[in-house]
Amino acid sequence: MMQEIPVFKPLITEQEIDAATESLRVGWLGMGAAVGDFEQHLSEYLGLQDRYLVAVSTGHAALHLALMLIDAGSGDEIITPSFNNIADFQAILAVGATPVFCDIDEQTLCIDLNKAEALITSRTKAIIVMDYDCCLADHDQAARLAEHYGIRIIHDAAHSFGSVYKGRKVGTFSDLCMFSFDPVKTITTIDGGALIVRSEAEQRALHEMRLIGMGQPAAVMYENKRAWTYDVQRLGFRYHLANLHAAIGVAQLSKMPTITASRQQVCKRYNEYLGRIPQVQVPQADFNDVTPFLYYIRVAAVHRQPLRDHMKAAGIDTGIHWQPGHHFTLLKDMPKGCLAVTERIAAEILSLPLHSMMSEQYVQRIIESVTQYFEAVND
Numbered sequence: 442m443m444q445e446i447p448v449f450k451p452l453i454t455e456q457e458i459d460a461a462t463e464s465l466r467v468g469w470l471g472m473g474a475a476v477g478d479f480e481q482h483l484s485e486y487l488g489l490q491d492r493y494l495v496a497v498s499t500g501h502a503a504l505h506l507a508l509m510l511i512d513a514g515s516g517d518e519i520i521t522p523s524f525n526n527i528a529d530f531q532a533i534l535a536v537g538a539t540p541v542f543c544d545i546d547e548q549t550l551c552i553d554l555n556k557a558e559a560l561i562t563s564r565t566k567a568i569i570v571m572d573y574d575c576c577l578a579d580h581d582q583a584a585r586l587a588e589h590y591g592i593r594i595i596h597d598a599a600h601s602f603g604s605v606y607k608g609r610k611v612g613t614f615s616d617l618c619m620f621s622f623d624p625v626k627t628i629t630t631i632d633g634g635a636l637i638v639r640s641e642a643e644q645r646a647l648h649e650m651r652l653i654g655m656g657q658p659a660a661v662m663y664e665n666k667r668a669w670t671y672d673v674q675r676l677g678f679r680y681h682l683a684n685l686h687a688a689i690g691v692a693q694l695s696k697m698p699t700i701t702a703s704r705q706q707v708c709k710r711y712n713e714y715l716g717r718i719p720q721v722q723v724p725q726a727d728f729n730d731v732t733p734f735l736y737y738i739r740v741a742a743v744h745r746q747p748l749r750d751h752m753k754a755a756g757i758d759t760g761i762h763w764q765p766g767h768h769f770t771l772l773k774d775m776p777k778g779c780l781a782v783t784e785r786i787a788a789e790i791l792s793l794p795l796h797s798m799m800s801e802q803y804v805q806r807i808i809e810s811v812t813q814y815f816e817a818v819n820d
């Protein structure tokens with residue numbers, strides 16, 4: 442029987458299973474020592490110097506907390522690429538602010554910051570700058586806009602954990618930076634996320650906000666203990682990470698060099714072979730500085746579904762990242778700029794399977810399947 446190839450596949454080994462089992466044996470199931478440990482390992486991996494990291498329950502929670510931290514609320518506008526994850530849009534709505542949809546750059550598929558600048562008004566509180574897969578956004582220009590207009594930047598780095606921007610690791614230079622460790626991400630905690638901020642005061646605020654506002658000192662909880670008396674000074678949600686998830690995260694993190702190298706290698710092979718097919722556009726990237734989260738190609742809109750069907754018949758699943766935000770019923774009336782590039786890309790984009798330690802056989806089957814489809818079309 443031919444094996445089905447999924448779009449995503451987590452790299453779970455005995456190491457994660459042992460870590461999870463051990464964490465259950467400890468018997469402190471909620472937030473505790475393993476969360477502190479995970480935060481420390483993450484901070485060390487990223488090489489954080491003047492930044493402070495807080496682990497949370499999901500990437501969506503990190504985005505929601507980032508927006509709360511900057512006091513975004515009713516009457517505020519948050520500029521975001523429409524070509525983004527629903528989590529970003531829902532986080533904006535959750536604080537009562539308005540998403541303003543911006544177009545993307547044709548090459549990087551990240552927000553077009555020249556178009557974003559044209560959307561800035563006196564109500565603009567922040568711009569969400571998201572790295573789409575293997576191409577990083579123009580973070581220097583984002584920082585210039587933030588300084589010039591006095592607005593905040595929320596760096597959505599859900600796709601770029603482990604990547605390097607102009608010699609600096611993603612996470613080390615942004616105003617606010619979030620990661621996701623959901624089931625399909627480069628590393629997973631099953632579900633989880635992190636937010637990196639610039640001051641200890643912001644970190645302390647986040648410690649309370651992720652714990653339904655409870656002023657429990659993190660240091661106490663990181664000893665698998667809790668304080669029984671505390672104050673509640675601010676709005677919060679139950680957004681903390683639990684020990685079981687954090688323990689899996691520590692195990693995953695130790696695999697990052699392997700994960701990065703193996704994903705880079707597959708993306709390079711894809712680019713080399715699929716780039717020869719005239720009807721296929723591959724990412725404009727050499728993959729040397731990134732830990733790719735997904736691999737996409739662009740094909741003419743008329744070919745996308747037939748190609749997906751052809752690959753499905755060969756046991757290969759494909760994905761669409763994403764349907765743009767302004768197409769959704771909930772968001773269709775939100776303010777927006779010209780979204781011409783977004784419209785075009787959304788109709789053409791197709792994610793191919795990308796796993797850590799993906800087998801050579803899988804890679805060959807996928808390349809052959811795409812090649813066969815276009816050979817048949819040319820006949």
Ligand SMILES: Cc1ncc(COP(=O)(O)O)c(C=O)c1O
Nearest residue numbers: 499500501526528599621622623
């Ligand atoms: C760009 C981006 N931002 C945010 C999120 C939300 O992260 P989570 O699934 O951990 O809530 C995702 C998840 O896929 C994402 O791709």
